Amino acid sequence: MQKQTIDKHDFRKALGQFPTGVTIITTVSDTGEHIGMTASSFNSVSMNPPLILWSIDHRAHSLEIFENCEHFAVNILGEQQRDLSNLFASTGADKFKDTDFTEGAGKVPLLPNCVAQLECKTWNTYDGGDHTIIVGEVLSLRHDDSESALVFYQGDYAEIK
Numbered sequence: 200m201q202k203q204t205i206d207k208h209d210f211r212k213a214l215g216q217f218p219t220g221v222t223i224i225t226t227v228s229d230t231g232e233h234i235g236m237t238a239s240s241f242n243s244v245s246m247n248p249p250l251i252l253w254s255i256d257h258r259a260h261s262l263e264i265f266e267n268c269e270h271f272a273v274n275i276l277g278e279q280q281r282d283l284s285n286l287f288a289s290t291g292a293d294k295f296k297d298t299d300f301t302e303g304a305g306k307v308p309l310l311p312n313c314v315a316q317l318e319c320k321t322w323n324t325y326d327g328g329d330h331t332i333i334v335g336e337v338l339s340l341r342h343d344d345s346e347s348a349l350v351f352y353q354g355d356y357a358e359i360k
Contacts, residue, residue, distance in 0.1 A: 211354075218352040221280075223287045224232060224253055225300075225308040226263045233295045233308045236261060237288035239351050240330070243272060245294040249337040250322055254330040260290065266324055266331055270305030273335075275315040276349040283310065292328055297335055315342040 225235040244250035250350065252272060255265050265271065276284055287294050300308040303318045310316075319335030326332075350357045 221349040223274045226268040273317040274310040276314045277314045277346040
């Protein structure tokens with residue numbers, strides 16, 4: 200089979216056919232600044248040891264901080280957290296100014312009312328084209344089955360029915 204030239208727009212549209220959960224990845228910088236960003240590029244890697252991965256665009260302002268952090272958290276959002284998702288997807292805003300949180304492993308921010316949270320230690324990072332793939336070992340977790348997760352599908356939020 201000959202390699203097809205892949206149009207970026209078509210690639211995004213094809214990937215948009217796969218519903219994904221929405222997460223906010225949080226960490227803390229060496230100077231103590233709380234860092235967070237919305238990400239849907241998240242999935243499990245291994246059950247033993249418990250490993251997950253997510254990826255970050257090389258153009259992201261917080262790339263170097265996430266590449267070098269010892270700990271991070273994956274906050275899996277509930278369907279009522281669209282505004283929080285949009286806030287952490289924005290650039291330039293002080294995302295933690297009016298956002299409640301507690302601190303977890305390594306003083307990483309943990310956001311309230313998430314359907315699940317995974318506190319992780321960075322396991323390794325890998326080059327993935329125009330993204331860096333970050334693998335984390337899950338140190339602790341919590342989940343709440345009483346609410347549905349926020350889902351992204353075909354370029355917009357969607358509901359699970």
